Amino acid sequence: MRELVFDCPEQLAEALSDALLDAGILSVSVEDADFGTEAEQPLFGEPGLEPTTQAWSRNRVVALLPDGEDPALMLESACAATGITDVPEWSLRDVPDADWVRLTQSQFDPISIDDRIWIVPSWHEVPELGDAISIRLDPGLAFGTGSHPTTHLCLSWLARHLQAGQRVLDYGCGSGILAIAARKLGAGDTVGIDIDPQAVQSAQDNASANDVVIEVGLPDMLPGWHADVVVANILSNPLKVLAPMLCERVVDGGHLVLSGVLERQADEVAAFYAPWIQLSVWRSLDGWVCLHGQRTTQAS
Numbered sequence: 001m002r003e004l005v006f007d008c009p010e011q012l013a014e015a016l017s018d019a020l021l022d023a024g025i026l027s028v029s030v031e032d033a034d035f036g037t038e039a040e041q042p043l044f045g046e047p048g049l050e051p052t053t054q055a056w057s058r059n060r061v062v063a064l065l066p067d068g069e070d071p072a073l074m075l076e077s078a079c080a081a082t083g084i085t086d087v088p089e090w091s092l093r094d095v096p097d098a099d100w101v102r103l104t105q106s107q108f109d110p111i112s113i114d115d116r117i118w119i120v121p122s123w124h125e126v127p128e129l130g131d132a133i134s135i136r137l138d139p140g141l142a143f144g145t146g147s148h149p150t151t152h153l154c155l156s157w158l159a160r161h162l163q164a165g166q167r168v169l170d171y172g173c174g175s176g177i178l179a180i181a182a183r184k185l186g187a188g189d190t191v192g193i194d195i196d197p198q199a200v201q202s203a204q205d206n207a208s209a210n211d212v213v214i215e216v217g218l219p220d221m222l223p224g225w226h227a228d229v230v231v232a233n234i235l236s237n238p239l240k241v242l243a244p245m246l247c248e249r250v251v252d253g254g255h256l257v258l259s260g261v262l263e264r265q266a267d268e269v270a271a272f273y274a275p276w277i278q279l280s281v282w283r284s285l286d287g288w289v290c291l292h293g294q295r296t297t298q299a300s
């Protein structure tokens with residue numbers, strides 16, 4: 001296969017990419033044309049949120065051509081569709097044949113959480129477990145493969161503190177990884193809730209693949225019972241909004257475990273929870289924190 005490559009300014013990158021896709025290009029990626037040079041200007045944004053600027057000042061558009069198509073005609077038609085009169089200079093490059101499935105899979109090795117939990121993609125052998133548990137999980141549409149520090153922190157907390165039989169609510173369950181881990185670590189009734197229907201489906205599928213029973217659903221399916229452990233790995237803003245509801249879901253003496261919070265956001269998030277539960281940083285990893293607190297019987 002071949003790729004069409006050209007540079008264009010920030011204001012044209014998105015429109016031309018869309019027009020190329022409309023013209024029949026198979027896929028388009030936009031890269032920083034100044035990557036690796038002194039002119040490189042990285043785009044930053046809070047993880048999980050879109051950066052405010054959507055493109056670099058000089059963008060390299062890389063478009064995968066369908067077999068037999070004329071690249072010049074495709075680019076000219078995309079330019080005409082977007083009202084661009086100066087067709088950018090372009091070049092062609094060959095895409096070497098590769099086993100893309102194998103290449104992608106090779107990027108995901110089993111992940112160990114403190115030697116207590118192994119997250120193992122389905123194409124890998126389960127490593128020697130000893131006393132550890134293993135969770136079969138493939139990267140998919142829902143967040144939560146264990147590679148992100150926030151998931152790692154929550155898993156680590158569960159592995160160290162969860163007691164057999166405790167009821168667990170995993171709020172913002174994504175792939176269901178925390179709920180599945182909780183069940184495999186001996187939790188009692190366990191529920192995973194997410195606002196994203198695709199995450200709910202993924203969590204259900206992953207629970208079945210791991211032979212564990214967890215109830216999974218959208219927020220309106222929250223069960224009547226209260227949990228010994230409520231774990232929520234979402235971002236700081238939704239966590240602030242959810243504070244009263246999440247605290248209310250914790251039984252007296254129960255635990256609240258939060259992540260998705262950057263170190264610099266920890267105090268602010270804890271302040272939102274202070275009327276019900278005193279949270280403090282349990283552990284940090286790569287700039288992220290895991291906050292933990294216990295609900296006392298005096299809490300209102």
Ligand SMILES: C[S@@+](CC[C@H](N)C(=O)[O-])C[C@H]1O[C@@H](n2cnc3c(N)ncnc32)[C@H](O)[C@@H]1O
Pocket residue numbers: 142143144145146150151154170171172173174175176177178193194195196199219233234235238260
């Ligand atoms: C960072 S992922 C965490 C996934 C998984 N629990 C983990 O630890 O890897 C956050 C999840 O929370 C969900 N989410 C975000 N806001 C939510 C809300 N207000 N109520 C329920 N789920 C929410 C997202 O759809 C996403 O699946």
